Amino acid sequence: MSPAPVRRKLHTPPVPASPFPYHPGSLLSVNDLSLDELNHVLARATALEKQDPLTRDRILAKRRVALLFYEASTRTRTSFELAAKALGADTALVSNLSSSIEKGESLKDTGLNLRALGAEAIILRSNSSGAAWLLEESTRLPVLNAGDGMHEHPTQALLDLRTILAHLRGGTTKVNEKTLAGVTVTITGDILHSRVARSNALLLPRLGAEVVLCGPKELLPEVAASEGPDSRGGVTIERDFEAALKRSQVVMMLRIQAERLAGLQLDLEEYKAGYQLTGERLARLAPKAIVMHPGPIIRGLEITSGVADGPQSAILEQVTHGLAIRMAVIERALNATALKSAPTSVRTSSARPAKPASRKGARA
Amino acid sequence: MSAIAIKNGHLIDPSAGIDAPRDILLKDGKVAEVAAAGKLKPADGAQVINAKGLVVAPGLIDIHVHLREPGQGYKETIATGTAAAAAGGFTSVAAMPNTIPVNDTPEITRWMQSPERGASVRVFPIGAATRGSKGEALNDFAALKAAGAVAVTDDGHPILKDSIMRDTLAAAARVGLSVIQHAEDTRLTVGASMNAGPVAFRLGLRGMPVEAESGLVERDIRLVTELRSDKVHLHVAHTSTAKAIAAVRQARRNGLRVTCEVAPHHFLLTDEHVGHYNTNCKMNPPLRSAADRAAMLEAILDGVVDAIATDHAPHASHEKEVEFERAPNGVTGLETALGLCLRWLHGEARMPLGRVLSLLSAQPAAVLGLKGRGSLTEGSFADVVIFDPKAEWTYRAAEGKSKSRNTPFDGWAMQGKVRWTISEGRIAYEAN
Numbered sequence: 001m002s003p004a005p006v007r008r009k010l011h012t013p014p015v016p017a018s019p020f021p022y023h024p025g026s027l028l029s030v031n032d033l034s035l036d037e038l039n040h041v042l043a044r045a046t047a048l049e050k051q052d053p054l055t056r057d058r059i060l061a062k063r064r065v066a067l068l069f070y071e072a073s074t075r076t077r078t079s080f081e082l083a084a085k086a087l088g089a090d091t092a093l094v095s096n097l098s099s100s101i102e103k104g105e106s107l108k109d110t111g112l113n114l115r116a117l118g119a120e121a122i123i124l125r126s127n128s129s130g131a132a133w134l135l136e137e138s139t140r141l142p143v144l145n146a147g148d149g150m151h152e153h154p155t156q157a158l159l160d161l162r163t164i165l166a167h168l169r170g171g172t173t174k175v176n177e178k179t180l181a182g183v184t185v186t187i188t189g190d191i192l193h194s195r196v197a198r199s200n201a202l203l204l205p206r207l208g209a210e211v212v213l214c215g216p217k218e219l220l221p222e223v224a225a226s227e228g229p230d231s232r233g234g235v236t237i238e239r240d241f242e243a244a245l246k247r248s249q250v251v252m253m254l255r256i257q258a259e260r261l262a263g264l265q266l267d268l269e270e271y272k273a274g275y276q277l278t279g280e281r282l283a284r285l286a287p288k289a290i291v292m293h294p295g296p297i298i299r300g301l302e303i304t305s306g307v308a309d310g311p312q313s314a315i316l317e318q319v320t321h322g323l324a325i326r327m328a329v330i331e332r333a334l335n336a337t338a339l340k341s342a343p344t345s346v347r348t349s350s351a352r353p354a355k356p357a358s359r360k361g362a363r364a
Numbered sequence: 365m366s367a368i369a370i371k372n373g374h375l376i377d378p379s380a381g382i383d384a385p386r387d388i389l390l391k392d393g394k395v396a397e398v399a400a401a402g403k404l405k406p407a408d409g410a411q412v413i414n415a416k417g418l419v420v421a422p423g424l425i426d427i428h429v430h431l432r433e434p435g436q437g438y439k440e441t442i443a444t445g446t447a448a449a450a451a452g453g454f455t456s457v458a459a460m461p462n463t464i465p466v467n468d469t470p471e472i473t474r475w476m477q478s479p480e481r482g483a484s485v486r487v488f489p490i491g492a493a494t495r496g497s498k499g500e501a502l503n504d505f506a507a508l509k510a511a512g513a514v515a516v517t518d519d520g521h522p523i524l525k526d527s528i529m530r531d532t533l534a535a536a537a538r539v540g541l542s543v544i545q546h547a548e549d550t551r552l553t554v555g556a557s558m559n560a561g562p563v564a565f566r567l568g569l570r571g572m573p574v575e576a577e578s579g580l581v582e583r584d585i586r587l588v589t590e591l592r593s594d595k596v597h598l599h600v601a602h603t604s605t606a607k608a609i610a611a612v613r614q615a616r617r618n619g620l621r622v623t624c625e626v627a628p629h630h631f632l633l634t635d636e637h638v639g640h641y642n643t644n645c646k647m648n649p650p651l652r653s654a655a656d657r658a659a660m661l662e663a664i665l666d667g668v669v670d671a672i673a674t675d676h677a678p679h680a681s682h683e684k685e686v687e688f689e690r691a692p693n694g695v696t697g698l699e700t701a702l703g704l705c706l707r708w709l710h711g712e713a714r715m716p717l718g719r720v721l722s723l724l725s726a727q728p729a730a731v732l733g734l735k736g737r738g739s740l741t742e743g744s745f746a747d748v749v750i751f752d753p754k755a756e757w758t759y760r761a762a763e764g765k766s767k768s769r770n771t772p773f774d775g776w777a778m779q780g781k782v783r784w785t786i787s788e789g790r791i792a793y794e795a796n
């Protein structure tokens with residue numbers, strides 16, 4: 001009997017199921033939200049926005065929310081802070097400009113200290129991709145990802161969605177796989193370094209939108225076409241800005257993140273010639289499209305002042321929608337109770353922290 | 365006790381083409397006799413090991429480990445690293461020079477081999493190719509060799525300058541040493557922390573392109589070709605890409621002395637295993653695409669790969685419990701290599717056991733020219749591993765001998781349990 005032949009192909013040992021999020025109140029990625037949860041967040045955003053501020057600020061009265069910001073941020077930090085305060089929560093801001101972070105304390109230790117101080121949820125902005133996952137694993141608290149490196153910015157995608165729904169779908173808070181069917185959203189600019197682009201590319205196609213990514217090769221590698229919620233597609237690349245504009249109902253412009261270019265050389269004049277959103281281009285190619293931008297905008301680079309301040313611009317509305325969305329996700333973070341039981345096969349046992357101390361009972 | 369008789373075992377010694385029941389007598393640190401079952405000459409006072417149902421094989425050899433001493437004893441010491449080696453069936457390990465200070469002198473090379481280090485198995489230091497591994501001035505290779513170094517490398521700090529690499533290859537050849545290159549064109553990997561591709565894009569991490577590895581391998585092979593000497597030996601460390609393997613394959617066809625090793629994580633895992641920023645899946649070279657992983661496996665089965673080497677790289681848990689981009693590269697490997705190779709190469713891919721063991725003993729010994737190692741012929745060093753080839757078990761990093769726990773294989777099913785590891789006639793590990 002001859003021995004069994006050598007098998008030249010082997011299946012790859014399976015990737016273990018993700019243990020994240022550990023806490024049902026966390027929002028690490030837009031993928032953490034099912035369609036039901038998404039509807040819940042949208043509905044609560046609208047309800048909280050309309051609620052009388054005098055009753056609203058009792059919802060999370062005396063609950064403690066920590067804002068941990070490792071990156072300069074005006075809009076996002078203020079938005080989260082105002083949202084938490086609007087619900088009555090106490091907030092504590094820890095930023096890398098004013099704390100032990102600069103003395104070299106690890107994110108894990110900072111998180112554990114915030115938990116020991118009574119923080120019931122942490123809102124994290126970090127320049128490192130994946131930081132929110134590390135913080136959640138370390139603290140097992142609900143963590144709201146307020147932007148991690150080049151990776152994700154889920155509340156930005158949610159507020160973008162709310163802005164789009166307000167303009168194109170009458171402000172509905174009930175969405176499904178077809179809600180945005182027929183809507184093309186073009187995201188233009190520095191896709192490579194953009195967490196906003198990634199979160200939107202993951203979220204909007206789930207509702208039927210077509211996301212078109214646009215930009216030069218240096219800022220938009222071919223591999224970006226593989227982004228998107230799953231293999232169904234919904235994300236394509238179009239290098240020709242004008243061709244993309246012509247198809248778009250929504251035009252989302254991104255700034256060039258000079259701080260992340262890492263030696264990349266870019267001819268800005270050439271970039272503007274190809275990709276700047278000007279009043280002329282908008283009028284000629286997309287006179288009905290809404291213009292969005294997550295900020296900060298660099299007037300005269302990716303967008304002209306005329307467009308930013310013009311009638312098609314929804315840039316400031318986005319900021320307002322952000323406040324509503326953030327109230328909803330902070331409420332969700334603190335009202336989620338059950339801690340998902342820790343799975344058995346994640347990392348080494350030494351990497352797994354002890355169970356968090358019992359938290360205040362959350363209200364329904 | 366100076367003599368050990370191993371009886372009733374099944375000897376697999378790829379170096380001698382033996383795959384049969386044999387009894388073995390070890391005496392004074394050497395193999396004294398290999399005899400048919402029951403035919404061993406009586407040896408007074410010899411300790412008898414009953415290896416019934418077990419495989420007896422040359423002790424395993426890992427030509428790529430980081431023992432962290434001198435300088436980083438909180439990650440691993442020579443004592444703990446070699447204890448882990450013994451538990452994994454290894455009797456020889458070649459220790460990389462990226463210690464603190466860098467092992468670029470005969471003094472450090474000797475220090476690492478000193479009995480005070482408490483090594484359980486034989487440590488073969490690998491000397492730094494250049495002063496401080498800075499890639500500028502060559503070290504004294506003759507002096508390093510005289511002190512016990514078995515090769516030179518700037519592992520982790522690839523030699524980019526053509527002229528320095530050419531000089532290194534030529535100078536090492538003159539004294540009969542191999543040059544090991546960690547092939548990474550670091551100009552293409554600035555700020556990168558995983559393999560370039562869809563997964564890196566999705567995770568928002570900068571990627572290392574496969575060309576960073578293959579480009580440097582191709583450059584090194586060109587230099588070997590230009591030197592036109594069969595004394596020049598280039599060994600490519602931890603090969604991870606199909607393109608680099610293709611270059612090695614072609615170099616061999618052209619008759620060059622170019623060898624390569626592959627680590628278990630590179631033929632088993634892909635960049636998808638990084639999951640949500642699992643720093644225990646961060647190493648350099650990084651986990652690659654499924655196609656590259658498959659190519660590593662094929663290259664092993666095809667015989668292009670000369671050795672399985674673990675790149676055992678211990679790090680303390682606090683160093684790995686940080687943001688992915690800030691975490692140090694490396695995973696441990698000494699305690700999982702045999703169990704993974706038997707499970708996947710032998711069990712799943714049906715590679716004959718003798719060939720798997722050869723990749724872990726005879727062939728790595730040949731790569732570094734370790735005389736009397738990787739073989740159990742009479743007169744060889746009494747380096748033996750005795751294991752139960754059928755035993756299935758689950759690896760638990762917390763129960764390991766290494767000081768560090770940074771492994772992607774925690775909780776994995778393993779095949780083949782080491783029962784005894786004997787290093788130069790002494791029992792270095794015995795399962796309880």
Ligand SMILES: [Zn+2]
Nearest residue numbers: 519520546601
């Ligand atoms: Zn290396």
